[in-house]
Amino acid sequence: MTGRHHHKVRDSVAAALDGLESGMTVMVGGFGLCGNAEALIRGVIDKGVKDLTLVSNNAGNLGKGLATWLRADVVKKVICSYLGTNEDLHSRMASGAIAVEVTPQGTLAERMRAAGAGIPAFFTPTGVGTVVEQGKEKRTIDGREYLLERALPADFALIRARTVDTFGNLRFYRTARNFSPIMATAARTTVVEADRLVDVGAIDPDDVHLSGLYVHRVVHVPEHEDPFEYKTSRKRPEGK
Amino acid sequence: MAYSKEDMARRAAAEIPAGAIVNLGIGLPTLCADYLPEGHAFLHSENGLLGMGPFPFEGEEDPQLINAGKQTVTVLPGGSTFDSAQSFAMIRGGHVDLAILGAMQVSARGDLANWAVPGGKIMGIGGAMDLASGCRRVIAVMQHATKDGEHKLVATCTYPLTAARVVSRVITELGVFDPTADGCFKVIELAPGVDRETVAKLTGAPLV
DSSP: OOOTTSOOEESSHHHHTTTOOTTOEEEEOOBTTBTOOHHHHHHHHHHTOOOEEEEOSSOOBTTBTTHHHHHTTOEEEEEESBOTTOHHHHHHHHHTSSEEEEOOHHHHHHHHHHHHHTOOEEEESTTTTSGGGTTSOEEEETTEEEEEEEOOOEEEEEEEEEEEETTOOEEOOGGGOTTHHHHHHHEEEEEEEEEEEEOTTSSOGGGOSBOGGGOOEEEEOOOOOOOOSBOOOBOOOTTO | OOOOHHHHHHHHHTTOOTTOEEEEOSSGGGGGGGGSOTTSOEEEETTTEEEEEOOOBTTOOOTTSBOTTSBBOEEEEEEEEOOHHHHHHHHHTTOOOEEEEEOSEEETTOOEEOSOOTTSOOOBOTTHHHHHHHSSEEEEEOOSBOTTOOBSEESSOOSOOSBSSOEEEEEETTEEEEEOTTSOEEEEEEOTTOOHHHHHHTOBSOBO
16 A cells, blocks of 8 residues: 655646546635636646536636636536626526535635544534525524534645645745645645745745645646736836 | 715724724725825735735736735735635634725614625625624725615615624715614714715614
8 A cells, every 4th residue: 555645746737637537526726816726727628527516716707717617618516705707607607507606705715624624514603694594504602603514625626836845845925825725635636736846855844834745746837827817006106 | 075985985994993903895995095004004805915015016016916806916014925714714713803894785783785786696705704794893885875865774684694783883975874783873973064864864774
């Protein structure tokens, strides 16, 4: 028997996605288009799988990121917190082509965290008195009402990180981190798309954002599009 | 003279105590940041950022440094980044002092409706419910009534709720109003030139 933590580095996206099959539940990191594992997202389309349940905060936008999965008919169900201006999802939800489960963002995150931490369900105040409580157990604890929310595990997590060592220890960059580290804990197989791949020892143990224990495969992808969703700026004052 | 959008943002910013951790909702609440003295408060963005700064200078935008509205922002010295579970633990755990949020309806008992219009396109919940039920204090900044004069400050919300009994103060173009336990809006102040009668007509619950 071999452990799952030998030889994690794969030399291609296709090899990194080995075993990802139709009908699986797949988590994909990113807050909208920020922090997407762009090559892995393309790789899943190239694989030709169908009927995935996609767990991601937004499921793409502006035809980019995970919106490409919607257009390629890869997905049968989306679990997300916010659709916003994602017309690819709005149209498919309206036609019934894709089922959409909308969850409060913090509950979505905590459901993943729970799955990764061996907690089958938890009580949260979020959603009490709203449509979110439909069909859920409600309990009063110390005078306040809470909803029982269940852990959300996945077959695969596809995430992106800035710096990754060959054991899979990793560091994120700015707000590209978002859901990625918790998805990594919740999935049976976690695949990381690394902006930079370094040898073990290159990241100080105290500087590791997520232990390589949660990472099973690593693929080095140095180039990314990193599209803007809303590019906002201010004018530089004279002389600065 | 009712308050302009800028006046409303300035008035809402005046509610932010020095040293507070504050989450500003998408839209008008975001403008509050323009009226805060440097270093006055620490802005939290639920996508995983504390110590959020203003928009970047032209040419310095970073697609991987955004706010919860997916706009490019900056991070100030002392700022930090973290994952979504941590970010919402901060909110749910009561570590965020104040949320200033937009609203579609607020009831006189403080119920908030700000995520969905009945019969409208479902945009999603995002962080709205977590922020409304988790932050220690919630202030709503909103238009007092619809363009057709339909009430938005109401006795009972008819739009889907975001959270029940959470709003402690409402700032509109007509003034500042506090929901109360007995179902009235307490008039805290009126915008210059706005009389109580006008407000009463445009409010769906009694004023006190």
